[in-house]
Amino acid sequence: MRMNTLWPRSRLLRNSRLLRRADAIVDAAASVFAERGYHGTSTQAIADVLGLRQASLYYYFPSKEAALALVCERGVDGFVEAAEAILAGAGTPLEKLTALIGAHLAPNASKRDYVKVFINERRYLADAGRRRIGRKSRRIERCFEEVIRTGIADGSMRAGADVRLTMLAVLGMLNSVINWRAADQEASVARVARELGQLVVAGLVNPVANPAVKPVPARKRA
Amino acid sequence: MRMNTLWPRSRLLRNSRLLRRADAIVDAAASVFAERGYHGTSTQAIADVLGLRQASLYYYFPSKEAALALVCERGVDGFVEAAEAILAGAGTPLEKLTALIGAHLAPNASKRDYVKVFINERRYLADAGRRRIGRKSRRIERCFEEVIRTGIADGSMRAGADVRLTMLAVLGMLNSVINWRAADQEASVARVARELGQLVVAGLVNPVANPAVKPVPARKRA
DNA sequence: ATGCATTTTTATAGACGTATAGAATCTATA
DNA sequence: TATAGATTCTATACGTCTATAAAAATGCAT
Numbered sequence: 001m002r003m004n005t006l007w008p009r010s011r012l013l014r015n016s017r018l019l020r021r022a023d024a025i026v027d028a029a030a031s032v033f034a035e036r037g038y039h040g041t042s043t044q045a046i047a048d049v050l051g052l053r054q055a056s057l058y059y060y061f062p063s064k065e066a067a068l069a070l071v072c073e074r075g076v077d078g079f080v081e082a083a084e085a086i087l088a089g090a091g092t093p094l095e096k097l098t099a100l101i102g103a104h105l106a107p108n109a110s111k112r113d114y115v116k117v118f119i120n121e122r123r124y125l126a127d128a129g130r131r132r133i134g135r136k137s138r139r140i141e142r143c144f145e146e147v148i149r150t151g152i153a154d155g156s157m158r159a160g161a162d163v164r165l166t167m168l169a170v171l172g173m174l175n176s177v178i179n180w181r182a183a184d185q186e187a188s189v190a191r192v193a194r195e196l197g198q199l200v201v202a203g204l205v206n207p208v209a210n211p212a213v214k215p216v217p218a219r220k221r222a
Numbered sequence: 223m224r225m226n227t228l229w230p231r232s233r234l235l236r237n238s239r240l241l242r243r244a245d246a247i248v249d250a251a252a253s254v255f256a257e258r259g260y261h262g263t264s265t266q267a268i269a270d271v272l273g274l275r276q277a278s279l280y281y282y283f284p285s286k287e288a289a290l291a292l293v294c295e296r297g298v299d300g301f302v303e304a305a306e307a308i309l310a311g312a313g314t315p316l317e318k319l320t321a322l323i324g325a326h327l328a329p330n331a332s333k334r335d336y337v338k339v340f341i342n343e344r345r346y347l348a349d350a351g352r353r354r355i356g357r358k359s360r361r362i363e364r365c366f367e368e369v370i371r372t373g374i375a376d377g378s379m380r381a382g383a384d385v386r387l388t389m390l391a392v393l394g395m396l397n398s399v400i401n402w403r404a405a406d407q408e409a410s411v412a413r414v415a416r417e418l419g420q421l422v423v424a425g426l427v428n429p430v431a432n433p434a435v436k437p438v439p440a441r442k443r444a
Numbered sequence: 445a446t447g448c449a450t451t452t453t454t455a456t457a458g459a460c461g462t463a464t465a466g467a468a469t470c471t472a473t474a
Numbered sequence: 475t476a477t478a479g480a481t482t483c484t485a486t487a488c489g490t491c492t493a494t495a496a497a498a499a500t501g502c503a504t
Contacts, residue, residue, distance in 0.1 A: 018450090039261035040346065042491060056452050058493065120342075124262065158424070165417045168402050169395050176394025195387045202380070203425030240480085264461060278482050280463065 025050065025060045026074070027113075029067045034113040038068050038121040068121060069129040075111065075118025076136050079104065083143040093151030094205060098197045100144060104174050105196070108181065109189040116178045141167055148204065157204045170200055247272065247282045248296070251289045252335040260290050260343040290343060291351040297333065297340025298358050301326065305365040315373030316427060320419045322366060326396050327418070330403065331411040338400045363389055370426065379426045392422055 028049040032041045043064055047054045061067045082103040086096055107115050122133050144167040151157035177192055250271040254263045265286055269276045283289045304325040308318055329337050344355050366389040373379030399414055 021451090037259065037261055037346070039259055043493090044491080053453055055454080055493075059451065062493090064492070124259070161421070162417050165414060166421060169398070169418050169421060172398025172402060173391050173395035176391070176398055180390045180394060192387060195384050196391050198382070199388060199391060199422075199425040201425075202427075203421040203423075205424075207429060243481090265463090266461075275483055276461090277463075277484080281481065284463090286462070
């Protein structure tokens with residue numbers, strides 16, 4: 001049964017059990033952080049969610065801030081990879097922008113609490129963690145900038161747009177979704193993505209170069 | 223000298239002095255709340271900014287939360303009035319939308335800390351205060367919704383747009399500005415307003431009904 | 445069933461945070 | 475300058491919070 005002596009079955013079991021439990025702990029932390037904010041939550045409140053004693057949490061992380069770092073880490077995880085894959089893939093800048101928006105909003109449904117904490121609480125991370133997370137944020141920002149820059153360069157987007165400002169505004173809009181979309185309408189993230197995609201693409205498209213891309217065909221002719 | 227016995231000059235002086243001082247106290251609270259968040263700031267930290275003792279603050283407000291309420295109040299003050307005035311005034315829906323955006327962003331320069339606290343920390347107000355502030359927020363939201371609704375009705379904006387979703391997205395975008403615009407470029411709020419105004423208007427305009435409103439004329443013909 | 449490793453609990457140190465009470469100090473005016 | 479009232483200070487009660495240490499309980503392999 002035992003595969004080898006260096007990595008016995010019991011250790012595998014132990015690790016997977018440990019990891020599963022650690023997952024549940026971080027999950028609880030994420031939900032309380034999301035609701036009350038980092039400084040607004042006590043370790044007691046996290047323990048309450050789990051039916052654990054406050055001190056027991058410290059078996060899984062060395063400090064409250066480490067828990068925040070774990071939550072933020074998982075909150076941003078996947079964003080960068082998805083964005084860079086879209087950038088590297090095929091498609092026009094306008095198509096890529098739409099795809100970026102969809103990919104950026106998708107985790108709103110699947111990892112709600114984690115994303116919310118990443119967006120709202122990452123600023124409370126201490127230097128080390130904040131820099132790590134900051135690097136990832138900047139890579140996402142660069143993806144959006146790159147697509148906009150390319151779109152302007154090839155004439156498909158408005159020449160006058162300020163690339164950095166537009167990127168910040170669009171990301172600000174997308175990141176706001178986590179704070180206003182009601183938790184109960186989980187299914188509608190796709191709808192939000194479609195709506196915001198239309199809004200942003202229509203806002204950036206160059207109507208001269210793209211006469212066909214009328215955001216939504218008017219129902220009645222004038 | 224004395225105007226009357228009920229309201230002696232000394233009392234006038236006293237009140238104006240008191241109000242000025244109270245203003246400075248709330249100002250300090252706003253700056254620390256803005257930087258560290260409500261739960262992240264101690265009353266000690268506020269007192270430090272003023273060179274006052276921690277306990278002395280309680281001469282001016284009865285609790286830390288009351289200070290937050292004051293800051294939030296001042297943070298939202300003027301928004302509603304400005305927005306409703308624009309709505310009631312003259313202009314096409316597209317013009318009014320541009321004006322709303324400009325008015326919504328203007329306080330980013332003049333009341334930076336207050337606005338930031340209003341945006342980021344109001345959720346920590348207790349019931350009474352949160353409801354008061356919430357009512358004002360909703361009036362602002364209704365202004366944006368109303369303008370968009372009217373624009374769609376008169377054909378100047380895209381028929382397909384979801385009014386509520388669009389309003390939330392636009393406000394989310396505008397409210398994000400306070401968190402990413404660097405504090406040192408105070409002068410550029412107007413530029414941000416112009417850029418975001420163009421983006422949103424272009425995103426909502428109905429190109430069929432408004433062939434003239436090409437967001438930015440292309441420099442070179444294709 | 446026994447013994448070992450893992451997980452959780454109890455107990456608590458020690459820092460920090462809000463708020464109150466009453467004394468001390470300051471300021472404006474008579 | 476003496477006084478009344480306004481403002482700030484000292485001292486502190488009292489609760490809450492993070493984190494540690496050691497004991498207890500639990501689960502697991504033999």
